[in-house]
Amino acid sequence: MNVDIGNALASVASPGVSRESLERLDNHVAAAHERIERGMENQAHGYEALNLPQRTDPDEIRAAVEPIADAETLFTVGIGGSSLGAATITNALESDTETIFLDNVDPEWITSHLERVSLENAAINVVSRSGTTAETLANFLVVREAFESAGVDWTERTIVTTGESGPLRELADRHDLPALKVPDGVPGRFSALSAVGMVAAAVCGHDLEALLEGAAAEAETLSGSLFECPAYAYGATAYALDERGAGVNAMMPYAESLETSAEWFAQLWAESLGKDDLGQTPVRALGVTDQHSQLQLYRAGPRDKLVTFVTAQEGTDRQIPDTDVAELSYLGDATLGELLEAEFEATEASLAAAGRPNVRIEIERVDEYELGGLLYGLEAACVLAGELYGVNTFEQPAVEWAKNATRGLLGGGEFEEAEAVADKTELRVER
Numbered sequence: 366m367n368v369d370i371g372n373a374l375a376s377v378a379s380p381g382v383s384r385e386s387l388e389r390l391d392n393h394v395a396a397a398h399e400r401i402e403r404g405m406e407n408q409a410h411g412y413e414a415l416n417l418p419q420r421t422d423p424d425e426i427r428a429a430v431e432p433i434a435d436a437e438t439l440f441t442v443g444i445g446g447s448s449l450g451a452a453t454i455t456n457a458l459e460s461d462t463e464t465i466f467l468d469n470v471d472p473e474w475i476t477s478h479l480e481r482v483s484l485e486n487a488a489i490n491v492v493s494r495s496g497t498t499a500e501t502l503a504n505f506l507v508v509r510e511a512f513e514s515a516g517v518d519w520t521e522r523t524i525v526t527t528g529e530s531g532p533l534r535e536l537a538d539r540h541d542l543p544a545l546k547v548p549d550g551v552p553g554r555f556s557a558l559s560a561v562g563m564v565a566a567a568v569c570g571h572d573l574e575a576l577l578e579g580a581a582a583e584a585e586t587l588s589g590s591l592f593e594c595p596a597y598a599y600g601a602t603a604y605a606l607d608e609r610g611a612g613v614n615a616m617m618p619y620a621e622s623l624e625t626s627a628e629w630f631a632q633l634w635a636e637s638l639g640k641d642d643l644g645q646t647p648v649r650a651l652g653v654t655d656q657h658s659q660l661q662l663y664r665a666g667p668r669d670k671l672v673t674f675v676t677a678q679e680g681t682d683r684q685i686p687d688t689d690v691a692e693l694s695y696l697g698d699a700t701l702g703e704l705l706e707a708e709f710e711a712t713e714a715s716l717a718a719a720g721r722p723n724v725r726i727e728i729e730r731v732d733e734y735e736l737g738g739l740l741y742g743l744e745a746a747c748v749l750a751g752e753l754y755g756v757n758t759f760e761q762p763a764v765e766w767a768k769n770a771t772r773g774l775l776g777g778g779e780f781e782e783a784e785a786v787a788d789k790t791e792l793r794v795e796r
């Protein structure tokens with residue numbers, strides 16, 4: 366990926382970062398890179414994620430999915446990092462296999478999918494590092510029952526990706542299911558380039574080697590200077606802008622195929638950096654669509670936002686037909702791709718003209734190689750930002766309170782968090 370941080374400079378935007386500040390910050394980037402390199406060499410928790418291009422074995426993944434490679438529909442049952450990486454990859458690329466990501470426990474939504482799909486031609490990809498995530502296990506039990514009710518032997522149609530132990534590992538062992546291991550030392554939000562993110566891609570027939578080659582090429586760019594490394598340039602600039610008041614980061618890819626990548630980025634950025642009262646709030650946006658919903662706020666609202674654009678330089682195009690509507694005749698000379706590019710450039714310039722910081726991330730096209738580079742580059746940017754914030758990038762303790770409260774409310778044990786739910790302060794206004 367290439368990065369252009371020009372519209373984040375103090376000469377353009379407020380908040381903005383001066384070149385002098387970036388030069389000073391580069392000293393901290395150099396020190397952070399040394400820690401990152403050391404962490405990678407030592408396969409330290411979290412840093413190990415940046416070794417995945419060398420660690421992940423595409424042949425092992427393809428062999429494991431062989432029994433379900435014929436699936437017309439693949440249900441991926443997981444949540445957070447155990448779903449979003451896989452969804453980013455398969456939602457970005459064309460495939461004959463329909464992929465459905467069951468990462469919520471909305472009964473109407475789950476039921477509509479299970480009733481709509483021919484389960485005889487479907488398969489289940491259940492993913493959970495811990496193997497104890499309530500949503501994932503609940504959904505798996507529901508999906509498994511639906512397969513049984515449809516007379517489909519779920520044990521022939523299920524692959525498991527989980528840790529070395531836990532309920533899912535035991536289930537896989539008990540039923541001799543194909544099972545892959547979540548790599549040690551890789552938090553879920555950093556695991557897209559492992560079996561966690563690539564089983565679904567394998568079932569869809571995508572080029573796993575290209576994903577990893579693109580990621581490996583991005584890994585080669587990691588260096589001791591933000592001026593030589595696109596990922597670090599992005600991570601350092603986002604951090605510096607947050608330090609100067611841009612506490613929101615709107616991730617706005619200009620490609621429908623990259624919409625899910627903004628969801629994946631939101632977990633990566635929020636769960637890694639949101640600690641010790643620090644962190645930049647990610648917002649999921651989509652170009653051109655959200656020019657007509659959020660751009661007003663980005664251009665004229667509080668000066669508290671960075672807008673991150675992701676653009677693909679190439680892609681299939683389509684001519685806009687001529688029209689006899691005079692004021693629209695200019696459209697008939699253009700293609701949809703030219704319109705999308707013009708709208709992106711206009712939006713980027715609109716923010717710069719209003720002194721609103723924005724950064725451009727460019728990939729060549731939306732294919733496996735470029736996607737692997739984008740995923741890796743944003744992960745490396747996040748690791749660097751975590752070093753600059755001085756937070757524990759790779760843990761997420763704040764999510765445990767609600768999990769305990771949930772278990773307590775459902776009778777899964779005695780949890781004081783559940784008691785706190787009953788103590789809610791109320792001021793109800795009713796219809």
Ligand SMILES: O=P(O)(O)OC[C@H]1O[C@](O)(CO)[C@@H](O)[C@@H]1O
Pocket residue numbers: 444445446447492493494495496497498501552553554636761764
């Ligand atoms: O893979 P698991 O253990 O089911 O966890 C799913 C997700 O839940 C979290 O632990 C947060 O609750 C994420 O970090 C993780 O990606």
